[in-house]
Amino acid sequence: MNKLERKLLAEFKYDLKPVDKGYNRRTLYINLDTYEIKSKPVTDMMIDKFVGGKGFDLYLMWHGVKDSTQWNDPENEICISFGPLCGNTNYPGSGKSIVTTISPLTGIPVDCNVGGHFGPYSKFSGWDAIEVQGKAAEEVIVHIDGDEGYVRIYTAPDQEINSHIIAERLIQEFADSEDKYQNVSVVSSGTAADHVNISCLNFSFWDKRRKVARLKQAGRGGTGRVFRDKKVKAMVVKYSGLAGDTNNAVDLDTLQQTGIKLHKEIEKGDSSQCHMREIGTAHLMEIMNDYDLLPIRNFKYGQMPEAIGLASWEFKKLFTQGMPDGCWFGCSLSCCKAVDDFVPRSGPYQGHKVCVDGPEYETAAGCGSNICIFDPKDVVELNFYCDTYGIDTISFGTSVAFVMECYEYGILNKERTGGLDFTWGNADAALELIHQMARGEGFGMIVGQGVRKMKALFVELYGADPKLMHDIGMEAKGLEYSQYLSKESLAQQGGYTLALKGPQHDEAWLIFMDMVNNLIPTFEDKAEALHYFPMFRTWFGLQGLCKLPWNDIEPDDNASTDEPAKVPEHVQNYVDIYKAITGKPMDKKLMISQSERVYNFQKVFCMRMGKGRRIDDIPPYRAVGPVTEEEYLSRIERYDGHLRDKVGIDPSGMNTAQKMQALREYRENQYQQLVDSVYKRKGWTPEGVPTLEHLSSIGMDLPEVLEVVKRYL
């Protein structure tokens, strides 16, 4: 390949120095308006109150944006941070980056936890976070050379920006030699991110065995759109000095021993527990279908016989087996499976042989069952094009499901979709829609705006019933729901809809605790779970860790512990490795305290940007109960039973519409009672505003935070 002629636009030399107990104590600031590049100090206050990772991202972004900042204003930032535990090669799941920006879908901060090598290499290149602000006058790439201590901005004449191409080409261009490709990682998006809001970023890692750039996604909230709006084609990092002690841990022996303990647990247990090494998160497909939780027809149903076509064993046939598929070194859970030598049947790469990352569960459900596509190869092709074009598979799946339901009801027709037939299960139409998004044309430009904007448009243009649009449009705060049915789990309705960035399951996944095992029956129980688990899971984002090795593998005796849902032994592992790396005190309560400060800061940040109110925490009714008669009738025994047993109404003698109304009133009331309990447990007012006393008690009473809160009290 001929080397591209790149013009150097800016260069910043910095001193290389070792990481100290997990921290560099400096962050990298890049302004694309002025091409200013500088180092900013990390203060003791930042570490004490914000820890790292998502905490640093939000702190930097808070001071970079204004109250009025929109996603495409130049002062909006993309922050990428890593956390003090990030990059250790010993404990599985330790290579995560956390990306934040003001989202084009929600207008508030979105945070994504993403794998790949970019985060650890950037950290070991000398930075605790990267803050990108401004918009470049021309297309650029940003290069961090962690071997020589340079940050450079170059022009980007690169023709191809689709991720599977540009990631590979930039690795080839910036690596010292072919045997050093593994030392380079790229952040990129794709052509669709130039046009649509439901976009993502791809973080690469070089797969030495497959000899391809693998791609992990910072999927939610439109990060790719902001990236491309800033005219960044890619960010590239090179770092060659990785070793087991690069984090300069204070107690390397404990870190190593704790890691080996979990490696052995995974070796022994994965093949009888989650099969992550064989199938990744797609192992959930038939389990969710069995429990009536797999989204089908825009979350209308949770189970369908046809869904067996997407069972994990079908994906296993496609995934290459026996590979160390960790997205960071030392992750023996190896869940990022890949389909090798896949040949797309559509689009610009038709006939090429490509490597496709996934599908993971969310993609298999979103681009599969939820839109009634039951051929795994169609799902793989949708997955491939979403990734390389820079589209979020979750938002894409939920958006297309909404479109297909509107098509079924006659709100949409071929005339309105530019000739596309959105009958349930039409993979050809879904693929063409993706290609339209990449080309910036046609109905793809409508769907790519996301469900919230489509709802308003369909009311305005086609006279759709606003109430129906609100009930079946599966979004909250502007973000599309991820792929679990929450109708029968009140706690999960809260887990989704109270999540700060929008309905993503990474704050709390309580369906089994609540619906299946009935472990949290009262409002207070549910509120406690909706306090603890979001705080506990926030901790992963502060440290640069992955959630999966916490509870997708469990110790043999976990079920006999006091609180199996918390996986106590693994929580202790996190306490141990935090202390081993940073040398700072830590216990199970301090973990929650660290998270609570940052969680409430993010909450106030949302309020500052005009959301974060109780009204923003209302789910569409599809997430709560049956919207349509056919939905009610499909589970009539369940719903009639609820009326009898929970509502105290005898359904005999009532027609379906009356029963639906009675159930709806009950469930919506239950949800509001849950919100009351959760807000109270979190130290917030009934309007969802953190109280001054609470902020003071958790140590998040910074003047700028109190100033925002006082506007709402």
Add this chain to the structure above:
Amino acid sequence: MKKYLKTFPELCIACHTCESVCSNLYFKQEGKSCIVITENTDGIEINACNQCQACVKVCPTQALSVTPQGVVMVNKSLCIHCYMCVAACPTQSFFRHAENLPPFKCIACGACTKSCPTGAIKIVQDKE
């Protein structure tokens, strides 16, 4: 082809000379041997790599390679010290020591066999 250290625990008298030879040869000190002798109530166990290669496939950096003789070797310049190999070893014969970042294992050099007074360890070559 597989060259490996074959063990005959019934002949072992647990003098631990093999451990001393191995550790001093590779680390110039005691306590880091690639062969480990354990005395327990059931008798004596000899633990050394049988070159089964289970570790090779889990290494994320391809730091483990197999020689034409079938011996698994660690390339220290590629190893990033994740110890997935240590956990993946079905016979617990891949070792880690706190003072030594790269993991280590028997490479069937045969140095220990020369010091064994009872012939409890031998280098053999299987043709598979």
